[in-house]
Amino acid sequence: MEPEQPTPDTERDSLHTEAHLPPPTLWPIGFAIGVVLILVGLVINPLLISTIGAAIAIVFAILWARDATAELRGEPIVVEPERREMTEAGEGMTAPPADQQGVALVQVPETAVTRSVFLEGATLGLGAAIGGLITLPVAGFMVLPSFLGQEQHKVDLGPIEKFPLGKWFIATFIVDPTQGEVSRRTAFIRNNGNTANPQDPSQQVPSFTIISNRCAHLGCPVQANGPIGQKYTGTPSFKEHTLTGPAEFKSVTPAGYGCPCHGGQYDPEGNRIAGPPVRALDRYAFEINHGRLILLSTYSVSHVEGTGAQAKIYKYKSVGPGEHVDGPEQVFYPINPPHH
Amino acid sequence: MATTYRRKPTKAELRRQKMEELVMYPLDWLEERSGLIGGIRYFLFRNVPADINWMQTLGSAALTAFLVQAITGVILAMYYVPSAATDPHTGNPVAWESIVHITDDLTLGWLVRGMHRWGASVFIILMFLHMGRVFLFGAYKYPRELNWIIGVLILVMGMMEGFTGYLLPWDQTAYWATVVGINLNGTAPFLGPWLAQFLRGGQEISGETLTRFYSLHMLVIPGAIIGLITLHLYLVIRLGVTSPPWSKDAAGMEPEEEEPARLRPGLTRPVPRPSGASAMQAEPGGRE
Numbered sequence: 001m002e003p004e005q006p007t008p009d010t011e012r013d014s015l016h017t018e019a020h021l022p023p024p025t026l027w028p029i030g031f032a033i034g035v036v037l038i039l040v041g042l043v044i045n046p047l048l049i050s051t052i053g054a055a056i057a058i059v060f061a062i063l064w065a066r067d068a069t070a071e072l073r074g075e076p077i078v079v080e081p082e083r084r085e086m087t088e089a090g091e092g093m094t095a096p097p098a099d100q101q102g103v104a105l106v107q108v109p110e111t112a113v114t115r116s117v118f119l120e121g122a123t124l125g126l127g128a129a130i131g132g133l134i135t136l137p138v139a140g141f142m143v144l145p146s147f148l149g150q151e152q153h154k155v156d157l158g159p160i161e162k163f164p165l166g167k168w169f170i171a172t173f174i175v176d177p178t179q180g181e182v183s184r185r186t187a188f189i190r191n192n193g194n195t196a197n198p199q200d201p202s203q204q205v206p207s208f209t210i211i212s213n214r215c216a217h218l219g220c221p222v223q224a225n226g227p228i229g230q231k232y233t234g235t236p237s238f239k240e241h242t243l244t245g246p247a248e249f250k251s252v253t254p255a256g257y258g259c260p261c262h263g264g265q266y267d268p269e270g271n272r273i274a275g276p277p278v279r280a281l282d283r284y285a286f287e288i289n290h291g292r293l294i295l296l297s298t299y300s301v302s303h304v305e306g307t308g309a310q311a312k313i314y315k316y317k318s319v320g321p322g323e324h325v326d327g328p329e330q331v332f333y334p335i336n337p338p339h340h
Numbered sequence: 341m342a343t344t345y346r347r348k349p350t351k352a353e354l355r356r357q358k359m360e361e362l363v364m365y366p367l368d369w370l371e372e373r374s375g376l377i378g379g380i381r382y383f384l385f386r387n388v389p390a391d392i393n394w395m396q397t398l399g400s401a402a403l404t405a406f407l408v409q410a411i412t413g414v415i416l417a418m419y420y421v422p423s424a425a426t427d428p429h430t431g432n433p434v435a436w437e438s439i440v441h442i443t444d445d446l447t448l449g450w451l452v453r454g455m456h457r458w459g460a461s462v463f464i465i466l467m468f469l470h471m472g473r474v475f476l477f478g479a480y481k482y483p484r485e486l487n488w489i490i491g492v493l494i495l496v497m498g499m500m501e502g503f504t505g506y507l508l509p510w511d512q513t514a515y516w517a518t519v520v521g522i523n524l525n526g527t528a529p530f531l532g533p534w535l536a537q538f539l540r541g542g543q544e545i546s547g548e549t550l551t552r553f554y555s556l557h558m559l560v561i562p563g564a565i566i567g568l569i570t571l572h573l574y575l576v577i578r579l580g581v582t583s584p585p586w587s588k589d590a591a592g593m594e595p596e597e598e599e600p601a602r603l604r605p606g607l608t609r610p611v612p613r614p615s616g617a618s619a620m621q622a623e624p625g626g627r628e
Binding site for chain 2: 145320322337
């Protein structure tokens with residue numbers, strides 16, 4: 001029979017006569033800083049910063065290893081004896097009891113954070129920190145793109161001479177060519193002729209009425225109530241391939257506009273005359289650039305007085321369908337999302 | 341106690357015993373290591389009031405409808421393309437084309453899409469019937485209030501599934517229904533416009549609305565529903581099934597002395613256990 005080999009357990013017991021943890025040491029922090037420097041250096045300057053990091057890491061690793069193996073090498077371990085403030089005897093407290101070896105047991109004050117409570121808090125806190133670090137950017141990515149970086153798309157509708165004075169057209173056009181068909185929009189356009197520039201009355205500027213076909217109730221497409229096409233209106237329809245994509249213009253003589261979804265009715269200027277809409281139809285802002293009609297973003301309108309170039313338009317910032325811009329109900333929509 | 345005489349088992353009985361041991365061995369193995377078999381037995385073979393009603397199967401029916409939606413949906417997702425881009429060959433949107441492809445070209449695609457499309461209504465209808473049963477039976481009362489609340493959340497989630505799924509065919513109906521639906525949300529006071537813009541993924545409906553609705557429809561909301569159904573079932577098992585209102589057993593009364601389980605019919609009858617199954621209840625490691 002072979003002599004009994006020491007099992008790992010007995011071997012350890014022969015080295016460590018008492019079960020205890022290695023003494024606390026700060027060297028791992030230096031080692032960690034070295035490792036961080038190596039990694040940062042790989043990004044910034046591998047030659048210089050990574051070398052410094054490696055040196056720090058090696059030095060601290062050696063120190064750490066020496067510390068951890070001090071016991072094995074038989075060096076005496078200097079451990080600061082644990083001290084705790086003794087509470088005053090009296091005030092309803094008994095003197096600290098003594099155990100059999102005669103060592104005084106220390107009364108731990110109730111406010112002291114015990115090891116287990118600290119570890120529990122640290123685990124929860126670290127977990128929350130890690131969870132937050134992951135969740136916040138993801139949640140931001142989910143929500144913010146809907147609100148930030150909304151681009152304004154200018155739509156070229158071609159030369160203004162194509163629009164005969166005082167005639168209505170149903171214009172369909174692509175707002176964002178990169179989006180394609182899904183960004184096809186419709187507007188009712190009328191050339192009002194030249195009118196005095198509000199800023200400089202000595203100058204004449206072209207005037208257009210451009211009404212969005214998005215219903216002010218829930219956003220369905222309103223239709224022109226009236227005959228469409230040259231046969232009935234006497235004005236030719238036309239198509240145009242403009243700088244921003246294809247556009248189509250159908251001549252029309254609208255007596256007003258009606259919504260197929262819930263029956264909202266508007267007059268030719270876009271004022272609500274019946275049904276559930278809460279305001280007049282939105283309008284497109286526009287500019288004339290090199291003789292071409294350029295659509296800008298929409299704005300909301302509570303109502304319009306008058307008609308054509310002389311119309312007085314009660315303008316508001318663009319808001320969604322169904323939102324009141326005037327009257328007492330507007331208090332329900334105090335802050336609107338950013339709009340281009 | 342009288343002495344029992346045992347006759348020698350016949351060959352057929354021995355074979356049967358052998359087969360049962362063969363079946364039970366892997367089950368025992370699993371049970372000993374996980375307790376899963378016991379858990380399933382606890383879930384499926386629990387006591388219910390003697391006078392329960394067929395109406396009380398509506399919840400299971402709604403669950404089945406949800407499972408049908410989940411399975412058909414997973415398979416539809418293998419073929420559906422959530423893209424608002426235009427197919428250059430046909431001029432139609434890619435999403436719509438993929439739906440046409442599923443319905444007209446793929447083997448049994450019409451059936452699976454039909455199951456998903458009609459099953460959606462079945463799921464909602466069954467949830468409402470189940471809710472009606474719970475209401476009329478008074479099964480929402482103490483201590484089951486929380487389960488009513490969870491059930492309402494499942495109903496809301498189910499309707500959100502309906503709303504987000506309606507857009508996916510990307511035809512005129514889908515588009516305008518979503519325009520109206522989102523703008524309805526947009527008219528809610530204070531946060532409505534923000535909610536609408538979040539749902540749209542911008543100021544206007546675009547391809548991003550489609551992809552976002554697709555993600556909500558097949559990942560976010562089903563995940564929430566599965567979690568809520570788990571809670572719902574947990575509470576059903578924990579609190580038990582209510583008696584119908586016409587039950588003779590008044591609530592809160594001490595239960596009558598139970599008959600031996602083997603005399604009771606139906607689901608509460610324990611599964612016959614062959615001799616090899618005794619380890620099912622043994623302590624881990626205490627196998628005989």
